[in-house]
Amino acid sequence: MTTSNDQPQRDAEQRHLHDILQRIRANISELDERLTAYADDIQSQKEYLWNSRDEMDHIEKISARESIQQSVMTGDNALTRRKRLEKLKDSPYFGRFDFTRHGSQEPIYIGVHHFRDDLAGQNRVYDWRAPIASLFYDYETGPAVYASPEGNVAGEITLKRQFRIKGSAIELMIDSAVHVVDDVLQDELSRASDEGMKNIVATIQRDQNAIIRNDEANVLIIQGVAGSGKTSIALHRIAYLLYRFKDTLSSEDILIISPNRVFADYISNVLPELGEETVNEIGMEDLADELLDGQYRFETFFEQTTALLEKNDEAMKARLRFKASTDFLAQLDQYAAHVEANRFSAEDIWIARRLVPAWLLEEVFRKHRHLPTNERVKQVCWEIERKIGNQYNYDLEREERNTLKAAVKNMLKQSTLRETYKGFYQWLGQPEMFKTASRGRLEYADVFPLIYLKMRLESVQSTWRNVKHLLIDEMQDYTPVQYAVIGRLFSCKKTILGDAYQSVNPYSASKAEEIRQVLRQAMCVTLNKSYRSSIEITHFAQQIAYNPDLEAIERHGEPPSVKRYANRQAELAAIADMARAFTKSDHNTLGIVCKTQKQARKVFDALNGEFDRLQLLSEQSAAFGQGIIICTAHMAKGLEFDRVIVPDVSEKNYATDMERNLLYVACTRAMHRLDLTHTGLPTAFLAREIA
Numbered sequence: 204m205t206t207s208n209d210q211p212q213r214d215a216e217q218r219h220l221h222d223i224l225q226r227i228r229a230n231i232s233e234l235d236e237r238l239t240a241y242a243d244d245i246q247s248q249k250e251y252l253w254n255s256r257d258e259m260d261h262i263e264k265i266s267a268r269e270s271i272q273q274s275v276m277t278g279d280n281a282l283t284r285r286k287r288l289e290k291l292k293d294s295p296y297f298g299r300f301d302f303t304r305h306g307s308q309e310p311i312y313i314g315v316h317h318f319r320d321d322l323a324g325q326n327r328v329y330d331w332r333a334p335i336a337s338l339f340y341d342y343e344t345g346p347a348v349y350a351s352p353e354g355n356v357a358g359e360i361t362l363k364r365q366f367r368i369k370g371s372a373i374e375l376m377i378d379s380a381v382h383v384v385d386d387v388l389q390d391e392l393s394r395a396s397d398e399g400m401k402n403i404v405a406t407i408q409r410d411q412n413a414i415i416r417n418d419e420a421n422v423l424i425i426q427g428v429a430g431s432g433k434t435s436i437a438l439h440r441i442a443y444l445l446y447r448f449k450d451t452l453s454s455e456d457i458l459i460i461s462p463n464r465v466f467a468d469y470i471s472n473v474l475p476e477l478g479e480e481t482v483n484e485i486g487m488e489d490l491a492d493e494l495l496d497g498q499y500r501f502e503t504f505f506e507q508t509t510a511l512l513e514k515n516d517e518a519m520k521a522r523l524r525f526k527a528s529t530d531f532l533a534q535l536d537q538y539a540a541h542v543e544a545n546r547f548s549a550e551d552i553w554i555a556r557r558l559v560p561a562w563l564l565e566e567v568f569r570k571h572r573h574l575p576t577n578e579r580v581k582q583v584c585w586e587i588e589r590k591i592g593n594q595y596n597y598d599l600e601r602e603e604r605n606t607l608k609a610a611v612k613n614m615l616k617q618s619t620l621r622e623t624y625k626g627f628y629q630w631l632g633q634p635e636m637f638k639t640a641s642r643g644r645l646e647y648a649d650v651f652p653l654i655y656l657k658m659r660l661e662s663v664q665s666t667w668r669n670v671k672h673l674l675i676d677e678m679q680d681y682t683p684v685q686y687a688v689i690g691r692l693f694s695c696k697k698t699i700l701g702d703a704y705q706s707v708n709p710y711s712a713s714k715a716e717e718i719r720q721v722l723r724q725a726m727c728v729t730l731n732k733s734y735r736s737s738i739e740i741t742h743f744a745q746q747i748a749y750n751p752d753l754e755a756i757e758r759h760g761e762p763p764s765v766k767r768y769a770n771r772q773a774e775l776a777a778i779a780d781m782a783r784a785f786t787k788s789d790h791n792t793l794g795i796v797c798k799t800q801k802q803a804r805k806v807f808d809a810l811n812g813e814f815d816r817l818q819l820l821s822e823q824s825a826a827f828g829q830g831i832i833i834c835t836a837h838m839a840k841g842l843e844f845d846r847v848i849v850p851d852v853s854e855k856n857y858a859t860d861m862e863r864n865l866l867y868v869a870c871t872r873a874m875h876r877l878d879l880t881h882t883g884l885p886t887a888f889l890a891r892e893i894a
């Protein structure tokens with residue numbers, strides 16, 4: 204790789220940039236004129252419609268309104284285009300490659316958005332999602348081929364160049380003869396964090412590009428190590444699919460299932476930055492609540508994890524482990540079949556002196572198995588009534604109809620969904636596996652099995668049935684039953700991503716293989732390169748949970764520190780000192796990541812009052828911001844910070860496998876600096892030698 208220091212080339216690129224910016228401005232001015240003309244035209248059409256309303260007939264009025272509507276739509280399109288051009292003004296492109304084909308060579312500039320110079324009738328910048336742009340990510344200089352809608356196009360890349368442009372200046376320009384990114388990528392990764400997740404269009408890697416542009420997989424599972432760019436890629440993939448299938452897919456057709464609202468806020472910037480609307484987002488608990496029609500109260504996943512950490516309750520762990528197995532799902536299926544087969548005991552009945560045989564009742568009842576129970580009884584009665592009408596040419600009287608309904612209801616073993624669900628554990632001979640949580644609520648581990656049973660025995664209503672692409676992040680934290688519910692509810696394409704090493708609750712977790720058993724025909728891809736953290740931090744985290752496949756990106760920083768203090772007070776004072784140092788640094792975010800909410804609250808109380816931008820995240824929090832964020836490892840999942848402090852990494856605080864995972868999650872949130880503090884002996888997880 205060479206940095207292009209060649210002054211004439213830099214000057215030529217600066218002139219080209221200048222020219223493009225001028226063209227963008229000229230197109231914006233032309234659009235402004237058109238927008239003013241549209242506004243005047245709409246105004247005069249409206250005035251005409253108003254002034255002539257008495258002379259116009261109905262058809263003329265409709266046509267005049269339609270014409271106004273049409274002008275408004277044309278104006279809206281022009282406005283959208285103007286907004287895009289306005290965004291291009293700051294940084295119109297980030298890459299260039301020269302593509303030679305049949306002896307003719309064309310420089311192709313790639314940007315976040317397409318720029319078609321309408322005044323000259325030419326494409327000046329290609330959208331990063333355009334078919335030709337894939338060459339930029341997939342090839343070095345040399346022979347190259349890309350898939351266009353008309354078939355494969357082969358040629359040769361003779362030059363490849365990367366830029367960072369701000370305002371009207373080229374801040375960085377690198378020619379790559381060997382590989383597309385390294386220097387620019389290093390530069391990107393060394394920067395301080397932003398308000399939220401940033402787009403990575405300029406430095407997407409080849410394996411990441413393949414995932415983004417995969418439009419064939421029905422279910423795509425991305426298993427990637429911490430910081431491998433899973434979430435970024437998934438969002439870029441959404442932007443790509445919206446571009447690729449723009450006629451059939453819009454942002455309202457996409458749904459993201461995200462772990463919490465802070466995470467949803469953290470990622471909310473990416474799609475708008477890529478020129479797309481934000482998409483719908485929902486948490487598992489809200490989805491569950493909807494599927495249960497708001498009729499059941501249950502504990503949350505966060506509460507379940509907290510209880511596991513605070514109580515160390517072996518019986519609870521056994522319940523969770525049991526309900527997170529694929530065997531459990533198979534047994535629940537068997538039970539549902541058993542309930543269905545035995546819930547209706549049909550008998551011959553006489554209605555209006557006509558015989559309705561048991562076999563007919565049985566048959567009709569089975570036919571309507573996908574309806575909620577009340578609806579099903581109604582349908583059975585209605586169908587029997589019709590059959591009596593057809594067969595005996597007799598219309599039932601009201602009284603007879605009521606008798607029929609009462610008889611059908613009598614044949615049905617009536618029990619609530621909750622009772623039927625509880626019956627499952629009796630049926631299994633393991634009643635101890637069902638336990639109510641505090642305040643009569645369901646344990647979180649029972650929520651999705653209950654929903655699954657409801658789906659098997661009745662039906663569920665959901666506003667999300669028409670979703671066309673579902674994205675699930677942090678896949679490791681959902682159980683096979685949850686995937687079974689998702690599979691039944693969403694028949695659409697899915698992108699599912701996560702990391703088995705980052706499960707915050709190992710008793711309720713799934714690996715890619717287990718998900719594949721439930722969502723068949725899933726395609727699995729793996730990402731082993733970690734981009735987020737400096738190599739020192741990544742190596743340090745490897746001590747905690749060693750993953751032999753992980754490849755750390757070669758970016759250096761300060762080695763992580765582990766410091767011991769004489770007592771809690773001294774430890775908190777040191778944390779306050781580090782927070783002060785952070786406020787004086789170039790960094791924008793400091794995460795103080797604790798094991799439990801109680802511990803997080805204590806650190807918050809110790810720092811509160813001294814710092815301006817200090818935030819304690821709780822289950823209810825909804826926003827991610829810059830400054831100092833104090834949270835649990837559970838809440839920190841998916842987030843990243845310039846600096847991270849992990850307090851109380853003592854032998855006692857981090858002892859179990861679950862705690863090891865949490866410590867791993869906490870440490871892997873750090874991009875540039877990591878400090879751990881403790882009193883007494885440090886946790887044994889920090890003592891491991893890496894082979």
Ligand SMILES: Nc1ncnc2c1ncn2[C@@H]1O[C@H](COP(=O)(O)OP(=O)(O)OP(=O)(O)O)[C@@H](O)[C@H]1O
Pocket residue numbers: 388391392401403406407408411427428429430431432433434435436701702705734735840841842843871
């Ligand atoms: N190709 C890339 N170019 C620039 N930055 C990248 C690239 N890939 C990943 N990154 C950066 O690496 C960091 C981690 O990305 P992301 O959060 O998407 O990873 P993840 O795999 O979802 O992480 P985790 O599972 O640990 O939460 C982000 O700062 C992201 O911008």
